[in-house]
Amino acid sequence: MSAAVDHALDLAAFVAASPSSFHAAAEGARRLEAAGFARQIESEPWQGGPGGRYLIRDGALLAWRVPEGAGPTTPYRILGSHTDSPSFKLKPNPDFVSAGWGQVGVEIYGGPLLNSWLDRELGLAGRLALTDGREVLVRTGPIMRIPQLAIHLDRAVNDQGLQLSKQQHTAPIWLVGDDHRSVLDHLAGLAGVATAEIGGFDVLAYDTAAPAVFGIDDQFLASSRLDNLSSVHASLVALINSGPGDSISVLAAFDHEEAGSGSRSGAAGPILADVLDRIAGSLGADVDERHRALAGSYCLSADAGHAVHPNYAGRHDPVNRPLMNGGPLLKINANLRYASDARGAAIWHAACRAAGVTGQEFVSNNDLPCGTTIGPLTATRIGITTVDVGVPLLSMHSARELAGVEDLRALAQAMQAFLAG
Template sequence: MSSALAHLNDLGDFIAASPSSFHAAAEGARRLSASGFQRQDETEAWDSSPGKHFLVRDGALIAWRIPLGAGPTTGFRIVGSHTDSPTFKLKPRPSIGSYGWQQIGVEVYGGPLLNSWLDRELGLAGRLVLADRTTRLVRTGPIMRIPQLAIHLDRGVNDEGLKLDKQQHTAPVWSVGRPDRDVLDHLAQLVGVDAKDVLGYDVVAFDTSAPAVFGPGDEFFASGRLDNLSSVHASLQALERASEGEHIEVVAAFDHEEIGSASRSGASGPVLADVLGRIASALGAGPDELHRGLARSYCLSADAGHAVHPNYPGRHDPANLPLLNGGPLLKINANQRYATDAVGAAVWRRACDTVGVAYQEFVSNNDLPCGSTIGPLTATRLGITTVDVGIPLLSMHSAREMAGTADPLALSLAIRAFFSGD
C-alpha cells in the first residue's frame, strides 16, 4: 500500500500541474528532461543515437527510447493515451453577461457529465499565442462557478431530473457589478502582456479542487482528469523505469481523443506515424524495413474504463463486473470499438504475469453502446497489433472521477513489463 500511495501522490502532483492538455504535455516534458530525455525539434534532423528522446506537438507528447543495437527493422513497443478530458472551452468574444452579472462564454468540449460541473470553483487554463510569435501557458486560480438553480425555484428537480440547456445554463459567473472586467484581459495580465497582444487562444475550464485519497482504509482516489491522465502518468513512469529491451519503447500521449482524435496532435492524425517513420528512417530504414519493424510491433492503448456501479448494476454485463482495486482492465468488444484480439490479450497477460499484477476483463452490456478509444485508430492507421487496457473508474467524465488506490501503480507496473518483454 505504501508504494501505491507514493505513486498516487505523484499522480496527484502530475494532475495538479496539468489542468489542460498543453500543461500535461509540458509537465510530461519537464519530467522527461529531468530523467535525461533529450528534446527533439521536429524542424531539425532526427537524432537516431541510442538513448532517450521526446517531442511536444501542441497538446501531445511523444517520448521514445532507442536501445543499443537498434537497426532499420527494430520493432516498437508503444503505449498510447490522451491528455485531454471533457470540459468547457472558451469561446470567441467570451466576456458576456446580463442582469448585472459578468459571465464567461464557453463551448462544451467532448461529453462531460454536465451536472457534475455545477457548484464547483473552476479555473481556466490553456495556451495563449502572442503577437511576438511566442506561446505562453496560462492558468488561473478558482475564478468562476456554474451555479445551480435553487430547489425553491425548481420544485420538481428531484422527481423529474435536472435538465440543462447547454447554451443557456452552462455559462459560468465570474464577477458581479463589474462590467469593465474582461476575461481575456485577465488571462493576458497573468502572463504579463496586454490583451491586444493575444492573437489566439485555446483555453479550457478545470476543477480547482485538489486530488484526494479517501476511505476508511485509504481505498479510493478522487480527482479531475483521471480519464486519462492516469494512463499518461503510468506510461511515463514505466518508460522512465523500464529495463532496456530489444524494442524501441514509445509513449504516445495524444490530444483531442474526447472529440474524435481528428487533429494534427490526435491519434487519427499523423503525429505517431511521423515519429515512427522518422525514427526508422534515421536508423537506415526504407519503406520495406519500416513495415517489417511495424510487423514486429505492439501497442497498448491505455485509457480508463468502467467499474461496476453498485447503484446501477443492470448497466453492466452480469458476468464481467470489474471493481476498483481489482487490477487494471483488459477491454474487449466484439465490434472492435476496442482493438483487443486474442494475440493482444496474450501479450497483456504475459506482461501482467511477469510482475504479478492481477487484471480484470471488461465488456459492455449488449443493450448499451460501447465507447471507443485510440486503440482502433492506431491499429487502423499503422497495422500494429493493439490491445485496449486501463484502470477502472466510477463517475467517468465527471468533473471529479473516482479510482481505487491500488490500480494506477498496477497499471504502471504492467506497462513497464510490456516495454521490457520479449
C-alpha cells in the same frame, strides 16, 4: 505509506500540474528531462542514435528510447494514451452580461457530465498564441462558478430530474455589478503579455479542487481528469523506470481524444506515424525494413474504463463486472470499438503475469452503446497489433472521478513489463 499510495500521490501531483492538455504535455516533458530525455524540435534535424528523446506537438507528447544496437528492423513497443479530458472551452469574445452578472462564454468540449460541474470553483487554463509567433501557457486560480438553481425555484427537480440547456445553463459567472473586466485581459495579465498580443487561444475550464487519497485504508483517489491522465502518468512512470530492452520504447500521449481525435496532434492524425518514420530513417531503414519492424511491434492503448457501479449494476454486463482495486482492465468489444483481439490479449496477460499483476476484463452490456478509444485508430493507421487496457473508474467524465490506488500502480507495473518484452 504503501507503494500504491505513493504512486497515487504522484499522480495527484501530475494532475494538479496539468489543468489542460498543454500543461500535461509540458509536465510530462519536465519529468522526462529530469530522467535524462532530450527534447527533439520537429523542425530541426532528427537526433538519431541510442537514448531517450521527446517532442511536443500542441497538447500531445511523444517520447521514445532507442536501445544500444537498434537496427532498421528493431520493433516498437508503444504506450498510447491521451492528454485531454471533457471540459468547457472558452469561446471567441467570451465576455457578456446577463441580469447584472458578468459571465464567460464557453463551448462544451467532449462529453462531460454537465451536472457534476455545477457549484464548483473553476479556473481557466490552456495556451495563448501570440502575434510574434510565441506560445505561452496560462492558468488562473478559482475564478468562476456555474451556479445551480435553488430547489425553491425548481421544486420538481428531485422528482423529474435536472434538465440543463448546454447553451443557457452552463455559462459560468465570474463578476457582478459594475465590474466589467475582460477574461482575455485577465489571462494576458497572468501571462505577462498585452491583450493585443494574443492572436489566438485554446483555453478550457478546469476544477480547481485538489485530488485526494481517502478511504479507511487509503483505497481511493478522487480527482478530476483521471480520464485520461491516469494512463498518461502510468505511461511516463513505466517509460522512465524501464531499462533499455530489445525494442524501441515509445510513449504516445495524443490530444483531442474526447473530441474524436481528428487533429494534427490527435490519434487520427499523423503524429505517431511521423515519429516512427523519422526514428526508422535515423536507423537507416528502407521501406521493406520499416514494414518488417512494424510487423513485430505492439501497442498498449491505455484509457480509463468502467468499474461496476453498485447502484446501477444492471447497466453492466452480468458476468464481467470489474471491481475497483481488482486490477487493470483488458477492454473488449466485438465491434472493434476497442482494438483488443486474441493476440493482443495474450500479450497483455503475459505482461500482467510478468509484473505480478492481476487483471480484469471489461465488456459492455449488450443493451448499451460502447465507447471507443485511440486503440482502433492506432491499429488502423499504423497497422500493428493493439490492445485496449486501462484502470476502472466510477463517475467517468464527471468533474471529479474515482479510482482505486492499487489499480493505478498495477497499470504502470504491467506497462513496464510490456516495455521489457
